[in-house]
Amino acid sequence: TKPSYKWRRVLLKVSGEALAGDQTQNIDPKITMSIAREVAAVTKLGVEVAIVVGGGNIFRGASWAGCSGLDRSSADYIGMLATVMNAIFLQATMESIGIPTRVQTAFRMAEVAEPYIRRRAIRHLEKGRVVIFAAGTGNPFFTTDTAAALRCAEINAEVMLKATNVDGVFDDDPRHNPSARLLNTLSYHDVTSKDLSVMDKTAVTLCQENNIPVVVFNLTKPGNISKAITGERVGTLIER
Numbered sequence: 001t002k003p004s005y006k007w008r009r010v011l012l013k014v015s016g017e018a019l020a021g022d023q024t025q026n027i028d029p030k031i032t033m034s035i036a037r038e039v040a041a042v043t044k045l046g047v048e049v050a051i052v053v054g055g056g057n058i059f060r061g062a063s064w065a066g067c068s069g070l071d072r073s074s075a076d077y078i079g080m081l082a083t084v085m086n087a088i089f090l091q092a093t094m095e096s097i098g099i100p101t102r103v104q105t106a107f108r109m110a111e112v113a114e115p116y117i118r119r120r121a122i123r124h125l126e127k128g129r130v131v132i133f134a135a136g137t138g139n140p141f142f143t144t145d146t147a148a149a150l151r152c153a154e155i156n157a158e159v160m161l162k163a164t165n166v167d168g169v170f171d172d173d174p175r176h177n178p179s180a181r182l183l184n185t186l187s188y189h190d191v192t193s194k195d196l197s198v199m200d201k202t203a204v205t206l207c208q209e210n211n212i213p214v215v216v217f218n219l220t221k222p223g224n225i226s227k228a229i230t231g232e233r234v235g236t237l238i239e240r
């Protein structure tokens with residue numbers, strides 16, 4: 001029988017903001033649980049799922065560096081540590097419903113999580129484990145979107161699924177302009193040339209150079225994660 005999914009291995013990018021939902025707390029446990037449930041459903045179909053988590057719900061380096069007198073690198077290290085907190089929260093949630101999950105960090109914190117080892121990450125995926133990549137790229141001045149594009153290329157994932165709080169990419173900001181239209185498809189060039197605030201340019205360029213399609217979709221709508229993971233049309237598709 002024909003498998004009901006399109007992708008075999010996906011990289012799911014979950015931003016910190018998406019994890020916070022509309023809570024005043026940094027993390028909404030309802031969101032992490034819904035991610036865990038939907039990921040569980042697709043791993044049972046045999047889709048391999050790796051996740052990169054952001055940290056913007058806790059700490060964003062660039063904004064702190066500007067206002068606090070912190071140098072940018074120190075601020076960014078704090079930001080990367082924030083992603084580790086989200087990763088451990090998500091891992092614990094996944095394991096609470098029986099999904100074997102490993103966290104790998106871009107810099108060593110061996111008491112807390114495995115260090116990032118590419119071949120080992122791939123091995124975990126092949127065994128049906130979910131792998132959460134934390135601490136971004138391990139370098140200041142980058143974003144977790146860039147980390148997602150990088151890990152996606154490294155582990156040969158077929159697509160980067162970027163989970164956000166909005167339905168996809170619009171031709172204008174839907175929060176300010178109610179008649180803004182959702183765009184179904186876009187090219188990498190559209191994203192960079194029209195300055196659409198989907199991802200930073202480094203991340204877009206990395207996707208473009210490695211021919212990684214990106215699906216931008218709304219995480220807060222039930223069923224959307226599984227749809228995006230199983231290759232159903234959802235949100236905005238960015239490709240060549």
Ligand code: UDP
Binds near residue numbers: 015056141
């Ligand atoms: N960060 C970094 N290098 C990376 C990835 C992240 O320095 O490779 C830091 C940066 O300070 C960033 C913070 O970690 O502001 C949180 O990541 P990001 O803003 O990408 O999270 P998201 O927007 O997805 O919540």
